Amino acid sequence: MxxxxxxxxxxxxxxxxxxxxxxxxxxxxxxxxxxxxxxxxxxxxxxxxxxxxxxxxxxxxxxxxxxxxxxxxxxxxxxxxxxxxxxxxxxxxxxxxxxxxxxxxxxxxxxxxxxxxxxxxxxxxxxxxxxxxxxxxxxxxxxxxxxxxxxxxxxxxxxxxxxxxxGVDHLSDGFLKLRPDGLTVQVRKYVRADGKSVQLFPMSHIGDAVFYRALGESFPTNSVILMEGVTDEQNLLTNKISYKRAAKSLGLSEQQKEFEPRGEIVSADVDVEAFHTNTIGFMNMVMRIHAKGLRPEYLMELLQYTPPPHFEHQVIEDLLIKRNQHLLAEIDSHLPSSDHLIVPWGAAHMPGIAQGVLSSGFRLDQTENHVVIRFRSTGSDGKIAEKPADESKATRE
Incomplete structure (x- = not known):
């Protein structure tokens, strides 16, 4: 047997x-x-x-x-x-x-x-x-x-x-790191020969309130801040995005509630109507579960959803590439009148934005690490400034 x-x-x-x-x-x-x-x-x-x-x-x-x-x-x-x-x-x-x-x-x-x-x-x-x-x-x-x-x-x-x-380090191109002390983001400052500078701040929708407050207070009052945030002028989204439940369950805070940057705030994102209809429909399904909870009927609808061909590429195009391109155009339009631009966008956007900034004649000048979500107390302020000696080293930091 x-x-x-x-x-x-x-x-x-x-x-x-x-x-x-x-x-x-x-x-x-x-x-x-x-x-x-x-x-x-x-x-x-x-x-x-x-x-x-x-x-x-x-x-x-x-x-x-x-x-x-x-x-x-x-x-x-x-x-x-x-x-x-x-x-x-x-x-x-x-x-x-x-x-x-x-x-x-x-x-x-x-x-x-x-x-x-x-x-x-x-x-x-x-x-x-x-x-x-x-x-x-x-x-x-x-x-x-x-x-x-x-x-x-x-x-x-x-x-x-x-x-x-x-995975976190590779997929974010080093902008996001998972370390023993917590989840860390790397702020990068890019400079150009004419003295113009662009500073990229990777953001997380939820994190420690101390991080958001300290970050907002660190911005110069004369800086131009190109903010992330998709608008919905035509009310195409049936549910608003809220991270309140997730933040509360983890003992964290929402970026929307705690992050109050100083300076001139400019909306630099696209409107929902720029997205493909398939992307909007899928977002409505997911956001309904996010807003109202994991009910059986909502979950069943999501499981029975049959995406059209090349759907994942369309979603990436809408949620990442299209928005990054719009932001880079905003950066180009504000550079003639501004010496220093600040870009506090989601960490997922940062690799594409950084590539676009570098292709515009900028070079990486300085990096600074901030702990977004702290796992344990380390006795430090969670910020380490680094000024690389050369561009190749800076890209790796």
Whole structure:
């Protein structure tokens, strides 16, 4: 009976690898997805079989761990390893999944070859003589329990935190960093040969009230502040965006309530009517849940929503690229009459804005780190000023 279960686990693992490889190959090379449903079913069955065998390893030491630990742990380990690849190889994810499928199929055939002395057809796939002779052992169970309770969970948590820090830093181009003391933003000042300067302040919708107040008071009274904030002159949005619930639950404050900058404030964002109708409709669905809570009917509508082709590109175009382009045009229009411009916009916008500012003849002159959300008291004011020696160094800071 045990040999049959182990054979089933091996067969499903191998089938999952082969079907995944075929599906990924068809998607990658032909752009078709005829095996996706079958792949999902085989994957589900393979995971169930792997879970059953993994639990049995704790109680049945005769199961050869050198063969079945790699099989039972492959999908969890591959999923964890996929996270950094998702961050750094986002535009090549299909190729990454294809490589993972190749590794899984190769591992399955290699295990089969090792167990049977070659790729031989027959059932059960797992030879009975490969089973060990040890019966139940409290020592084996104790070690298994200790590893799964005291070792694996903290290691996985630390790894996920590390990946989160990597993702935040990479996707924000260093404007946002996750550090032990808190969530930190990097303010960057750009200067031009004619003495003009642009200062980018990455913002978060929620954060510590002290951060917002100190930041607003630090702005010179004669500065021009190009503010973020989409207008809605035609009332196209059915629900207003509010971060009050999220801020309250985390013990933080809303930017809208606490951030009161000094200087000349200029609205430098677009109106909602500039967005595509699909983007507006999707925003209304999401904002309704955000404003009124996660009700079953709202969630069901969101889950049943079928986005049109290239929808994600349209959303990015509307919410990021189009708004960044509008802001850069505002910067160009205000530079002739202003020596110093301040841009307190969301951190997600900063990489594109910085690229546009650099392409306009500016260079990075100074960086300054501010803690937006503090995790623990560090005994400092959370601000570190840095003046890079050269542009290449400044870009990395």
């Amino acid at each position: 045990l040999a049959v279960l182990l054979s089933l686990c091996l067969a499903l693992f191998l089938a999952d690898g082969v079907v995944s490889l075929l599906d990924d190959s068809l998607i990658l090379f032909l752009g078709v997805r005829p095996l996706t449903a079958l792949r999902g079913l085989v994957f589900f069955l393979a995971v169930l079989a792997a879970l059953a065998v993994y639990v049995l390893i704790a109680f049945v030491p005769m199961i050869p761990k050198r063969f079945f630990l790699p099989i039972t742990l492959f999908n969890p380990v591959a999923g964890l390893a996929f996270i950094p690849l998702l961050i750094y190889c986002y535009d090549r994810l299909q190729l990454v999944t294809w490589v993972i499928s190749v590794i899984q199929a190769g591992l399955g055939f290699w295990m089969l070859h090792r167990l049977r002395g070659g790729i031989k057809v027959g059932w059960p796939l797992f030879p009975v003589h490969r089973l060990g002779i040890r019966g139940f052992s409290w020592g084996n169970l104790s070690v298994f329990a200790a590893v799964n309770i005291f070792l694996i969970p903290p290691v996985v948590v630390l790894y996920l935190v590390f990946c989160l820090a990597l």
